[in-house]
Amino acid sequence: MAYITCDKITLRYEALTVLENLSFTVSQGDYLCIVGENGSGKSTLMKCLLGLKPVDGGKLTYGDGLKRNEIGYLPQQSQIQRSFPASVREVVLSGCLNGKGLHPFYTKAEKERAAEQMRCLNITELADRSYRELSGGQQQRVLLARALCATKKLLLLDEPLTGLDPLVATELYSILQHIHDAHGITVIMVTHDVECAVRHAQSILHVGKKESFFGSCAAYEKTPLGKRFLGDAVEPEHCENCVHEHAEVQHE
Amino acid sequence: MNDLSAILTPEYIAVILLPALIAGVAVSLCSSLLGVSLVLKRCSMIGDGLSHVGYGTLCVAVAMGWAPMQVAVPVVIAAAYILLRLSENSRLGGDTAIALFSTSALAIGILASSKANLTTDVSHYMFGSILAMTRGDVIFSVILSICVVLVYLLFYDKIFAVTFDENFARATGMNVRFYNLLIAVLTAVTVVLGMMMMGALLISSLMIFPAVTAMRLCKRFRGVVIAAVIVSVTCFLCGLFLSLLLDTAVGASVVIMDLAAYLIAVIIGKLKKASQNR
Numbered sequence: 382m383a384y385i386t387c388d389k390i391t392l393r394y395e396a397l398t399v400l401e402n403l404s405f406t407v408s409q410g411d412y413l414c415i416v417g418e419n420g421s422g423k424s425t426l427m428k429c430l431l432g433l434k435p436v437d438g439g440k441l442t443y444g445d446g447l448k449r450n451e452i453g454y455l456p457q458q459s460q461i462q463r464s465f466p467a468s469v470r471e472v473v474l475s476g477c478l479n480g481k482g483l484h485p486f487y488t489k490a491e492k493e494r495a496a497e498q499m500r501c502l503n504i505t506e507l508a509d510r511s512y513r514e515l516s517g518g519q520q521q522r523v524l525l526a527r528a529l530c531a532t533k534k535l536l537l538l539d540e541p542l543t544g545l546d547p548l549v550a551t552e553l554y555s556i557l558q559h560i561h562d563a564h565g566i567t568v569i570m571v572t573h574d575v576e577c578a579v580r581h582a583q584s585i586l587h588v589g590k591k592e593s594f595f596g597s598c599a600a601y602e603k604t605p606l607g608k609r610f611l612g613d614a615v616e617p618e619h620c621e622n623c624v625h626e627h628a629e630v631q632h633e
Numbered sequence: 634m635n636d637l638s639a640i641l642t643p644e645y646i647a648v649i650l651l652p653a654l655i656a657g658v659a660v661s662l663c664s665s666l667l668g669v670s671l672v673l674k675r676c677s678m679i680g681d682g683l684s685h686v687g688y689g690t691l692c693v694a695v696a697m698g699w700a701p702m703q704v705a706v707p708v709v710i711a712a713a714y715i716l717l718r719l720s721e722n723s724r725l726g727g728d729t730a731i732a733l734f735s736t737s738a739l740a741i742g743i744l745a746s747s748k749a750n751l752t753t754d755v756s757h758y759m760f761g762s763i764l765a766m767t768r769g770d771v772i773f774s775v776i777l778s779i780c781v782v783l784v785y786l787l788f789y790d791k792i793f794a795v796t797f798d799e800n801f802a803r804a805t806g807m808n809v810r811f812y813n814l815l816i817a818v819l820t821a822v823t824v825v826l827g828m829m830m831m832g833a834l835l836i837s838s839l840m841i842f843p844a845v846t847a848m849r850l851c852k853r854f855r856g857v858v859i860a861a862v863i864v865s866v867t868c869f870l871c872g873l874f875l876s877l878l879l880d881t882a883v884g885a886s887v888v889i890m891d892l893a894a895y896l897i898a899v900i901i902g903k904l905k906k907a908s909q910n911r
Contacts, residue, residue, distance in 0.1 A: 432804065450806025456798065467797055474790070475793060475794040475802075485788065485790070486790065511852035527801070531805040532805075
């Protein structure tokens with residue numbers, strides 16, 4: 382059984398139907414990118430996957446032992462208050478809260494877990510800095526560390542690259558690849574960057590009102606839909622975000 | 634200016650000043666803790682809305698001859714719950730819903746008090762009269778304040794999480810609705826207690842001023858919370874002293890102290906920035 386099964390779901394944004402009859406599954410170990418044009422319902426779909434919004438038709442089920450509180454989430458930057466006074470450590474630790482129930486205060490194990498994620502993402506020196514004073518790329522790493530504190534199974538990312546410069550975006554892709562390969566975490570990412578999606582993901586979900594696609598990247602590149610969206614830019618040198626710089630990732 | 638040595642007889646200190654001081658410090662502490670969350674969650678108006686509801690309830694309670702505080706606490710807690718649901722679901726938008734709800738409650742209270750000709754008694758709750766609190770009021774306030782502080786400390790980490798990023802908390806499986814309700818209930822209790830000393834008109838400043846002052850000075854959540862508590866209690870003590878010295882209303886004197894502290898914090902912040910840029 383898959384982590385997430387969507388069976389003929391319908392999604393509305395206010396009164397407007399944005400997606401209809403959409404079916405796909407996400408299993409353990411997948412790396413799925415959700416792509417589509419602006420307003421195609423990518424973010425609405427993300428909200429449904431996260432349980433922030435109910436589906437307006439069809440069925441969305443969690444399976445394979447995945448519980449609601451075992452999901453990690455990296456929101457769009459714009460959803461976080463930029464002026465919020467919080468240290469990096471406070472933000473990362475707050476990712477550990479979902480497994481605690483009513484138990485007060487962080488345990489030693491949780492503090493250790495947060496420290497480990499900060500080491501993994503190379504932000505240990507920033508621990509006592511204020512979140513609002515960091516650069517966009519650093520903030521994204523902090524939020525990623527928080528998301529990784531919240532899950533060992535499934536990570537959802539909503540447009541994580543928006544507003545980042547290409548070098549930082551490349552670095553983030555490498556980090557994600559490492560998290561997926563080395564830690565065995567299933568990744569679902571919403572992005573508008575189709576070329577990078579095809580390069581890094583295992584499978585693609587293209588959502589749109591008229592046509593949708595769900596399948597492997599190789600199959601997607603062959604469809605008329607994929608060809609149209611990828612254009613001629615499939616050649617690596619045309620994609621500035623995708624220069625593989627795995628050397629920058631800290632492998633443990 | 635008053636001659637303090639003439640006012641501060643041992644009897645006055647023991648019977649009036651000391652209880653007022655204890656209750657005031659307790660309430661200042663609670664309001665500054667919750668104020669940080671309210672300001673950061675962008676719902677400072679809930680405090681104001683609840684104070685209107687609280688005032689309305691106190692008027693009705695006094696008109697009916699009931700114990701004002703003991704009636705107001707449960708009613709304002711219920712109002713906090715309703716306001717929260719209204720601002721979540723309403724088509725009007727949160728602030729409009731709060732305004733409609735709270736002014737209606739206020740109007741009912743004023744109707745009740747004018748029918749019963751109670752204008753003098755209830756004006757206490759409009760402007761506050763901490764020095765006129767009864768022994769029972771003081772004990773009641775201190776016990777409830779201790780409860781508020783304890784609950785806040787026990788749920789501190791969760792309150793941080795729902796304040797910083799509600800969507801993340803909800804998406805990762807936390808019971809956000811429960812914690813929002815908890816914040817609303819604690820706010821409701823604090824508002825009713827604060828009305829005794831600050832009055833309905835000024836209580837929301839007791840919650841908001843220390844928080845914004847602390848945010849000017851500190852960069853971490855824990856730092857902001859601690860600084861807000863210190864600012865709030867200090868300003869209360871200074872305000873009380875000022876009111877004794879100049880024979881002014883306690884609530885207004887405390888707010889003026891809060892304003893002064895805020896302005897000082899703004900200047901310190903500007904100076905810090907300037908020295909960093911140099």
